[in-house]
Amino acid sequence: MSTLLALDASSSACSCALWRDGEVLSRFALTPREHTRRLMPMIDELLAEAGLSTADLDALAYGHGPGSFTGLRIAAGVAQGLAFGLERPLIGVSTLEALALAAHHQLHVRYVVPALDARMNEIYVAAYHCRDGELTVLADEAVLPPEGFELPDERRDVDWCGVGSGWTLWEAMPARVQDALAQRLPERQPSAEWMARLAARAQARGEGRAPHEATPVYLRNEVAWKRA
Incomplete structure (x- = not known):
């Protein structure tokens, strides 16, 4: 070790x-x-x-x-x-991977969207599938306007957890993203x-x-x- x-x-x-x-x-x-x-x-x-x-x-x-x-x-x-x-x-x-791993361990969630406020009306965002402490990238890290974010097509029917300051821009995200979220925790760092x-x-x-x-x-x- x-x-x-x-x-x-x-x-x-x-x-x-x-x-x-x-x-x-x-x-x-x-x-x-x-x-x-x-x-x-x-x-x-x-x-x-x-x-x-x-x-x-x-x-x-x-x-x-x-x-x-x-x-x-x-x-x-x-x-x-x-x-x-x-x-x-x-x-x-x-930083986004660390946010996802923390949410997986502490909240026992499997599908996580970590997002950070990037200012200038943009977010840093990615999406992960978490299982047994291991992370699989479902959407690569990107910087984009919140209204431009989309969940992976093949995983829109699962319950997602949104973590990080980027979720303070929740209201600007597409309705289908909002509907897919089971919980969002914008206070997480x-x-x-x-x-x-x-x-x-x-x-x-x-x-x-x-x-x-x-x-x-x-x-x-x-x-x-x-x-x-």
């Missing part, structure tokens, strides 16, 4: 989590515009509780997005700096706790990368580039 530290600042929440031999310790706080000030003390506090130092870490992970551009850069920068100094692999984790679990799986598959390859996933930049 291994010891892994995960960081996230992709939303108004700031969090970090320590995965150690299958057990997870975490810190989570709603700290809008205070991520730079709060993240490092949270890391120090978490390591102290576990009786570890950064030298005991086998890998670093971070929420690579989508999410707040500034927040993504903060988490990526801190994780990258630690990984460089420790000469450890670095793992980027999807991405958390490093679930990113640590996903990162540990990625590490076991040998998916850690060199620190200089840390790259936030903005989605909106990719769309603008393709249109250009």
